[in-house]
Amino acid sequence: MSAHxxxxxxxxxxxxxxxxxxxxxxxxxxxxxxxxxxxGDAAGYWELGQHIADRQPYELHGPADDPxxxxxxxxxxxxxxxFPALLGLVIHFFGSDSLLLTRLALAVVxxxxxYLVYLLGSRxxxxxxGLVAAAACALSPTLVGFSVLVLSETLFAxxxxxxxxxxxxxxxxxxELEHRPRWTTAAWTGLAGCAAVYVRPGWLAALxxxxxxWIAMSARRRRATVEMAVLLLVCAIGLLPWTWRxxxxxxxxxxxxxxxxxxxxxxxxxxxxxxxxxxxxIDDGLFADPKQSEFAIDQHxxxxxxxxxxxxxxxxxxxxxxxxxxYLKPWPSASQFQSPWQMAAVAVPTVLLYVLxxxxxxSHRHGPWTWILAAFPLLYFAALHTIFVGSLRYRVPAEYxxxxxxxxxxxxxxxx
Numbered sequence: 001m002s003a004h005x006x007x008x009x010x011x012x013x014x015x016x017x018x019x020x021x022x023x024x025x026x027x028x029x030x031x032x033x034x035x036x037x038x039x040g041d042a043a044g045y046w047e048l049g050q051h052i053a054d055r056q057p058y059e060l061h062g063p064a065d066d067p068x069x070x071x072x073x074x075x076x077x078x079x080x081x082x083f084p085a086l087l088g089l090v091i092h093f094f095g096s097d098s099l100l101l102t103r104l105a106l107a108v109v110x111x112x113x114x115y116l117v118y119l120l121g122s123r124x125x126x127x128x129x130g131l132v133a134a135a136a137c138a139l140s141p142t143l144v145g146f147s148v149l150v151l152s153e154t155l156f157a158x159x160x161x162x163x164x165x166x167x168x169x170x171x172x173x174x175x176e177l178e179h180r181p182r183w184t185t186a187a188w189t190g191l192a193g194c195a196a197v198y199v200r201p202g203w204l205a206a207l208x209x210x211x212x213x214w215i216a217m218s219a220r221r222r223r224a225t226v227e228m229a230v231l232l233l234v235c236a237i238g239l240l241p242w243t244w245r246x247x248x249x250x251x252x253x254x255x256x257x258x259x260x261x262x263x264x265x266x267x268x269x270x271x272x273x274x275x276x277x278x279x280x281x282i283d284d285g286l287f288a289d290p291k292q293s294e295f296a297i298d299q300h301x302x303x304x305x306x307x308x309x310x311x312x313x314x315x316x317x318x319x320x321x322x323x324x325x326x327y328l329k330p331w332p333s334a335s336q337f338q339s340p341w342q343m344a345a346v347a348v349p350t351v352l353l354y355v356l357x358x359x360x361x362x363s364h365r366h367g368p369w370t371w372i373l374a375a376f377p378l379l380y381f382a383a384l385h386t387i388f389v390g391s392l393r394y395r396v397p398a399e400y401x402x403x404x405x406x407x408x409x410x411x412x413x414x415x416x
Contacts, residue, residue, distance in 0.1 A: 049087025
């Protein structure tokens with residue numbers, strides 16, 4: 001069978017499994033009389049999507065069954081608009097009762113992510129490695145399951161992969177990528193990075209780190225510096241509309257969100273366990289105080305979190321280790337995913353992923369760009385979530401590129 005037919009088979013399998021998962025998840029939540037399998041963020045995203053579809057103000061007031069939250073000041077800058085915009089598009093065309101169709105749309109997004117893994121794996125190593133990595137992503141129970149949840153991770157993975165693919169395409173040194181065409185590639189990569197930030201703001205700090213790595217490893221550093229400057233400039237320009245909008249509603253030029261403070265405090269406060277518990281939002285009552293502002297509350301929680309870290313360095317380091325473990329551990333921590341078959345379905349392929357990815361990285365230790373780029377999302381978010389709370393959920397976008405290293409490690413083992 002030709003490579004193109006194999007790729008088509010992989011993508012059809014990816015879409016079929018995700019469509020099946022969409023039906024199963026929708027049936028489960030209906031039987032449980034629950035809207036979302038994982039509540040919290042999903043409900044907020046869905047509410048914002050409805051507001052976009054109905055052309056209402058982009059803001060959250062809290063769940064309808066929480067009078068205190070409903071009486072609170074609106075949260076106008078609590079979520080980046082990228083994922084809610086996708087939800088709003090589906091709701092606009094199919095209505096607010098379109099959860100199944102939304103999950104089917106997310107199944108398509110997850111399939112696109114598998115295709116981008118094939119492209120990136122082909123560039124980093126070979127088409128056969130790209131195909132194996134895409135197949136692994138298509139079959140991964142973790143990636144299949146998360147693809148159809150009303151969460152931003154899979155859409156973020158698409159833009160993350162597009163960003164990595166764009167950066168790697170700048171490795172070409174032929175005349176076809178000289179001067180303006182190379183700058184165009186850098187600009188498109190900046191747009192992909194900007195789109196990723198619009199979905200998950202944590203990617204904002206990753207872009208300059210990637211730029212520094214690329215410049216440091218490039219044989220032509222002056223040209224690489226110009227290209228990375230173009231990338232970062234395009235990303236900055238792309239974020240200007242959101243920053244300007246935030247300036248209008250808060251009086252402050254907020255580049256990402258005003259949920260950083262509460263998220264930071266969630267992981268750094270007396271009694272923190274490394275697991276998310278946002279009950280302090282209601283207990284503290286700041287959002288119910290009309291004298292407060294969203295910006296002031298964000299600054300309050302930021303200051304409290306950093307003050308805790310400075311005054312409790314030992315506890316902070318201990319929490320960092322716990323959160324890193326929660327991020328990296330093969331099996332899920334969430335209470336609703338503790339049945340033996342669920343634990344095994346996630347843990348077995350994840351352990352295999354880690355072992356084979358390590359072997360793949362070792363095989364490229366003398367040419368480190370391949371393993372650095374493929375493993376960068378995992379390492380970056382592992383470090384980031386030693387500060388914020390840790391969870392398997394935040395690892396999901398990083399697993400896509402990591403399967404490329406695993407495919408390389410698998411090939412090396414088979415050829416030995």
